[in-house]
Amino acid sequence: MNVFNRARSKEIKxxxxxxxxxxxxxxxxxxxxxxxxxxxxLTHIEKNKIQVLDLGCGVGRNSIPIAQQIQAYNGKVHCIDLLPSAIKLLNQYAEHYGVTNTIVPQAVDVENFLINKNTFDYIIACSCLEHVSSEAAFQTKLEEMKAGTTDKGINCILMSTEVKEIDVLSGEEQVGLIELNLSTEKAFAYLRDVYTGWQVLIEKSVQQEIQEEKDGRAIIFRSNWITFVVQSKGLS
Ligand SMILES: C[S@@+](CC[C@H](N)C(=O)[O-])C[C@H]1O[C@@H](n2cnc3c(N)ncnc32)[C@H](O)[C@@H]1O
Structure with missing residues (x-):
């Protein structure tokens, strides 16, 4: 199995x-x-009939609270996730939290979801874009997100970069298993390039470490978690 398939299979499991x-x-x-x-x-965007797109939404950790905030304004949160199991649970949580009418869920790979031009006021990709199949797919999706955003709209991108696995006992370091393991520098270079002309609201990177057990060994998963939030300047 190649690296992409192994990473995808691990992610799904x-x-x-x-x-x-x-x-x-x-x-x-x-x-x-x-x-x-x-x-x-979300607070920086005009709420009336707001259209939100949450890529890699999971079970609605962000989509549900957003739906609660925009429900009264006739807004919608379009929720995309690869996993049918996540979308099924999202539907149940939407019902539980009374926001079924505000959530538009779809189980689809983000790479196969075409973002229509000039449609969304707020696009979120929280731990999603590091799971696409290639740098070209990453760049294409960013271009689509940008083109899919309305005037003064915001894109909020959070993702892991430079993912490594470190054996706690031996200190041995290995490249982490993830579909797209970009260096932090390269990820920022793509982001700055695609969003040229937009206002950068936040650009930062924080090192993260999670200790887990793998094959009976203590492993540290280390990555840089980047936050990149940009706003379209619009025509006016
Ligand atoms: C770490 S979770 C984050 C979920 C959610 N964004 C949140 O913040 O709670 C990553 C999510 O991305 C989804 N995902 C991974 N690869 C994807 C892809 N190619 N297309 C769409 N969703 C994907 C996973 O199924 C998972 O639900």
Whole structure:
């Protein structure tokens, strides 16, 4: 199996199991609360009939709180995830939280989801774009996101870069298994290039470490978590 297929298979297995075992907003898990920067940037956008696109939405950690905030304004959150299991749970959570009419869910690979031009006021890609198949696919999706955004709209991109696995005992370092393992520098270079002419609201990178067990060994997964938030200057 090539690296992409191994990474994709690991990604699917992990999320299928995790979403089945963890409830949305369960404390102590990464689903415990929405991502602050994702919710904060929503406040910079005019709400009336707002159209939000959440790429790699999972079970709705960000989509559900956003839906709760925009429901009264006749807005919609279009939710895309690769996993049918995630979309099934998202539908159940949408019902539980009373936002079924505001959520538009679709189980599809982000690479096969064509973003229509000039359609969305807010596009979120939170831990999604590092799962596309190539640098070309990454660049194409960014171009599509940009073209799919309305005047003064915002794109909020969060992703892992430079993913490494470090054996705690031996200190041995290996390249991490992920579909698209860009260097932080390269990811920022693509982002700055595609979004030339837009206002950069946030650009930052923070090192993250998670300790896990793999094949009976203690492993540290180290990556740089980047946040890139940009706003279209629009015509006016
Ligand atoms: C770490 S989770 C984050 C979920 C959500 N964005 C959040 O912040 O809670 C990554 C999600 O991306 C989805 N995903 C991975 N590869 C994808 C792809 N190629 N197309 C669409 N979704 C994908 C996974 O199924 C998973 O639900």
């Amino acid at each position: 992990y999320h299928d199991k995790f979403y089945a075992e963890t409830t949305l907003f369960q404390s102590g898990s990464w689903l415990s609360r929405p991502v602050k920067v994702v919710l904060e940037n």
